[in-house]
Amino acid sequence: DAKTTQPNSMESNEEEPVHLPCNHSTISGTDYIHWYRQLPSQGPEYVIHGLTSNVNNRMASLAIAEDRKSSTLILHRATLRDAAVYYCILRDPAQETSGSRLTFGEGTQLTVNP
Amino acid sequence: DTGVSQDPRHKITKRGQNVTFRCDPISEHNRLYWYRQTLGQGPEFLTYFQNEAQLEKSRLLSDRFSAERPKGSFSTLEIQRTEQGDSAMYLCASSSIKGQANSYEQYFGPGTRLTVT
Numbered sequence: 001d002a003k004t005t006q007p008n009s010m011e012s013n014e015e016e017p018v019h020l021p022c023n024h025s026t027i028s029g030t031d032y033i034h035w036y037r038q039l040p041s042q043g044p045e046y047v048i049h050g051l052t053s054n055v056n057n058r059m060a061s062l063a064i065a066e067d068r069k070s071s072t073l074i075l076h077r078a079t080l081r082d083a084a085v086y087y088c089i090l091r092d093p094a095q096e097t098s099g100s101r102l103t104f105g106e107g108t109q110l111t112v113n114p
Numbered sequence: 115d116t117g118v119s120q121d122p123r124h125k126i127t128k129r130g131q132n133v134t135f136r137c138d139p140i141s142e143h144n145r146l147y148w149y150r151q152t153l154g155q156g157p158e159f160l161t162y163f164q165n166e167a168q169l170e171k172s173r174l175l176s177d178r179f180s181a182e183r184p185k186g187s188f189s190t191l192e193i194q195r196t197e198q199g200d201s202a203m204y205l206c207a208s209s210s211i212k213g214q215a216n217s218y219e220q221y222f223g224p225g226t227r228l229t230v231t
Binding site: 041042043044045046049085087100101102103104105106107 | 118145147149154155156157158159162169170172205207219220221222223224225
């Protein structure tokens, strides 16, 4: 599995934008970039995913570098509820077996200050 | 749709005992996954099922671990002769291969926290 690198921790203030970076220099052409987050005492939850183009949904935006070697998850206005561990994960759906699993790293612990 | 549920939420057992956890996926989700998470680490994949077939097992799944999904709905994960190193959060997730093929978004349950004393 291609590896991702994320900062261990980041801090933000409430109602300010947050940019969470992820490096994936060994990404293959068929890898999708997925983001999950895990709130305290809960299972992970899906946030967003993309392949090449930037993506937006109700939770966040995903900005993908032109060379696809890095991406950034953007929370437009952080709230206290956004305090969580954010995981950047590469998945290749063409891999019928290994493409099914999620390979989590240690993620980025986001702290949101009131 | 009530999401993925897991039972029990917490389990304390003595070393050497057997434990069994249950996972009920979102109805009509044909894929079901088990992960294990220790403190400060991300979840680690253990195994997954498509319907009742177990299609992949991680090397983490030792002979003491067995998972079943007999009717393609709920699943059980059994650990025999538990060891202190088995203490972890055991997470279940489900997904559907229908719809957007490149997503396979996984929906996680709240987990079962196992403590082996």
